Amino acid sequence: MTDLPNQRSKPAPTWSSDEFKGRLARRHRKEAGLKFLGLAAIMLAFLMLGILLWTLISGGAQAFRQTHVTLDVPVSAEMVDAADPAGGNYRGVIAEAMQATFPEAPQERMRALSGIVSNAAQFVLRDRIVEDPSLIGQTIQIRVPVSDVYDQLKKGNVDELSDESTRRLSDADIAAFRQLEAEGRITLPFNWALFTQADSRFPELAGLKGAIIGSAYALLVCFLISFPLGIGAAIYLEEFAPKTRFSDIIEVNINNLAAVPSVVFGLLGLAVFLNWFGMQRSAPFVGGLVLALMTLPTIIIATRAALKAVPPSIREAALGVGASKQQVVFGHVLPLAMPGILTGTIIGLAQALGETAPLLLIGMNAFVTSAPSTPFDASTALPTQIFIWADSPERGFVARTSAAILVLLGFLVLMNALAIYLRSKFERRW
């Protein structure tokens, strides 16, 4: 009222005034700046992801192929007794095969030449003969992996021009390998052993089968325990528990548990499951129990958030026609919350899949050369296998570490894809 004359002398600010236009331009500038910052952050994240993937792929790609040598092996009856094919001297048979391949090589070179083929060759040969003893006395052709140093040579990781004394292969070794290559005996096929074999001391024989099965068992146990328990606890806390001081304390503690470092859960597992209950060390079952403890708070929190997000009008609608609390929760609220619950669960499980520290504490980094046949057998898991290989000095394990990380990442991507699929499948409008 009092500044009415004032207003008359100064034109009222309208959408066409310079002042208004200036303000509008400032607002647009602010928005553009914000957009730019967001975009820059995303680009940075993508760049980091790109660098990570590039180092893994460039380092790990070689491990997906393995150099093999094809040998003509004379299986003589002196070396392998037809009555006991399993007990034959297959190491000697392989040595004879090398002798036949390099007829003019001097005797003192034979030991080095036998080192071209992997230690696994004798077992491959044994399995063939045990399966078909009629082969004794004949010359058969087998394809076996070469040992790691020659694998590295084939893959170009050995500097042939460097001083001979600084490398593990002498010029004569390299020449022998080149001769085999010239004869067409060397091939570089896909490394199936990476998926069909368990761990080994020899990189050319080491695979992830044990780790993958161990991880699968641990994850299965983790899911079977944490999913029903987590959903049950969340439903009780969110829908049925009276809001008292006690339930507040529980809520705070669950949130705290979700933030507890995973190594602490490992210590708990060590103390309770191994030392107290005396369960089997290194067993995926125990790993699963520990991971379940770790995943439980994540699932409870995700489930509670999903339940909270269901519009209250749906609950009222069901209560209003006389549904009981239990019918409301299981018939209306839970189905609507399912996409959120499943996403939270899968994210929790994906976290568990990559968790290393608690598994180290319960001994899942043991050296186990066979895949577990039950969840109670000693085994490794994918992250602990990566941990073991990363610690091994052999050149072949360096590439295999990257390859194992790629396999782990592959499983994580699969799980996230599953989460997205389930989400879209269960999503409903309301």
Next chain:
Amino acid sequence: MYDTTRTETAVSQQDIKISASNVQVFYGDKQAIKDVNVGILDKTVTAFIGPSGCGKSTFLRCINRMNDTIDSARIQGEIRLDGQDIYDRRVDPVQLRARVGMVFQKPNPFPKSIYDNVAYGPRIHGLARNKADLDGIVEAALRGAALWNEVKDRLAEPGTGLSGGQQQRLCIARAVATSPEVLLMDEPCSALDPIATSQVEELIDQLRERYSVVIVTHSMQQAARVSQKTAFFHLGNLVEYGDTDDIFTRPQDSRTEAYISGRIG
């Protein structure tokens, strides 16, 4: 203080279905309903009118104990349905809500098919002996809510895909399908066009033959058209309660007079 004489004259003529005495409702420390006494008659349509925020919905929700679901809500006093105190320990709110149906202020169909929306109540209360029975109940309810012709060819489509007004009628059908003794309707026509409104009003008139209907409305004309009794709320008080004709032609309280003539609210 204004309603007592009128209520008593009414009681002598018809039986009281719901009687509230000294009802007070608090949300936390805030009092939303102040000492309400009222007798709602059987086989009668009662309209609750009053300015926004005066507590109409709050009082309505006390009658089927919907306020139990709000943590901060606290109710004092007594509400009796057929003489039974509904806040008694022995009364199961689930059973109470089967007898006292409700249509909410905002349409809230389930994210299920149109058919399942209406069939839900009869199903959980076991009202239908077989599929044909259930089909009959669903059709009758949808016809009653003036929705049948629009949805009869797409009963399997989601109820949430209907327009706002259709959703509200679906909710009415859902409430009617369980044949409650009392039907509480919170502004059932606020999202409806005049034709659908008159159809719902027709339905309310039919329901009156068997049930007691309480309807909250902001439309004075609607209150006058459908109700026999009217209660005027103001700032949590029940200011005046009596025959609809009397309230609209000879209001006793100056606040009622001001409200119906459009001066407050």
